[in-house]
Amino acid sequence: MALxxxxxxxxxxxxxxxxxxxxxxxxxxxxxxxVGFYHPGDGHLAPGVGAAxxxxxxxxxxxxxxxHGMPHMLSKGIDMKYYLAEHTGKITGCCAGRSSFHFCxxxxxxxxxxxxxxxxxxxxxxxxxAAKQRGNQQVVMNCSGDGSYNEGRAHEALLMAAxxxxxxIFYCENNGMAIFADANEMHPTPHISSMAKAYDMPxxxxxxxxxxxxxxxxxxxxxxxxxxxxxxxxxxxxIRFREHDIGxxxxxxxxxxxxxxxxxxxxxxxxxxxxxxVRDHKILSEAEIDEIYETVDAEVAxxxxxxxxxxxxxxxxxxxxxxxxxxxxxx
Numbered sequence: 507m508a509l510x511x512x513x514x515x516x517x518x519x520x521x522x523x524x525x526x527x528x529x530x531x532x533x534x535x536x537x538x539x540x541v542g543f544y545h546p547g548d549g550h551l552a553p554g555v556g557a558a559x560x561x562x563x564x565x566x567x568x569x570x571x572x573x574h575g576m577p578h579m580l581s582k583g584i585d586m587k588y589y590l591a592e593h594t595g596k597i598t599g600c601c602a603g604r605s606s607f608h609f610c611x612x613x614x615x616x617x618x619x620x621x622x623x624x625x626x627x628x629x630x631x632x633x634x635x636a637a638k639q640r641g642n643q644q645v646v647m648n649c650s651g652d653g654s655y656n657e658g659r660a661h662e663a664l665l666m667a668a669x670x671x672x673x674x675i676f677y678c679e680n681n682g683m684a685i686f687a688d689a690n691e692m693h694p695t696p697h698i699s700s701m702a703k704a705y706d707m708p709x710x711x712x713x714x715x716x717x718x719x720x721x722x723x724x725x726x727x728x729x730x731x732x733x734x735x736x737x738x739x740x741x742x743x744x745i746r747f748r749e750h751d752i753g754x755x756x757x758x759x760x761x762x763x764x765x766x767x768x769x770x771x772x773x774x775x776x777x778x779x780x781x782x783x784v785r786d787h788k789i790l791s792e793a794e795i796d797e798i799y800e801t802v803d804a805e806v807a808x809x810x811x812x813x814x815x816x817x818x819x820x821x822x823x824x825x826x827x828x829x830x831x832x833x834x835x836x837x
Contacts, residue, residue, distance in 0.1 A: 521776065545751045549715075550714075551777070558582045558649075559582075561645070568616075571619065576589065591816050608620065623657060638673060644673065650677070652679075664739075683758060686750070709741065717776055
């Protein structure tokens, strides 16, 4: 599905925004100005932008954990200042500073993030079933990594989605590494998307460093889901330039990745590829590119100020437990 000039401008902008937020949060983590931990997204940004930029607000989204879902969520229209405040442990955060990584934006169709691999498959099937029953053309964008497809719940979800023709896009962001493990040693075939054949599900492999290719595949799958034609499996072959999470060794198997290896990977930086594309195809002028960078820098600075200026929660135990547990009606 060919993209328009306007769509490419939006994708480029969201990619630059994702890169700026990722760089900023990584620096805050290193300097001790972040609560919890951070999985940097450097190199692995284009799939999330491509998957989520053209979703509607009413669609459901389950973000990948890389860059803590920021490329996906900002592309869907979520204001990242509330997300940064959450990561900073402030009362203005999306979960009042209680969760950090385990965020929630229900008004945007984003309900949870969990620390266990493949958590999102079962909820996505439930959301897909609900969307189909409503008949209102909602879709579910289920983003997860290569490691999650080792989980039994992934296969259960693929089976049910195919049998019930649910409006779900299974978007596999395959960066070839599940923490330290080499994906090639964990799967019997070179393409994880080949498992879709077992469920008679259409699939597509895309260059996960090319934000425009990622979006074209997503748009096609979204259109198919809205028509009621069922699920699609997309595998975006991507890369991460940094360690799994900040502070852990950058290993592939038991061997540290070398600077030479990383430099070779950086030859396919998604931002540089997108810059080259918008220049070569005259999508944006140099003045427009400069304006995008300036606007993004101001946005990120404002989000940081909002988070830093917000107060730390001073709440009662009852307030802390609110929305954590539910007590049903007593007999």
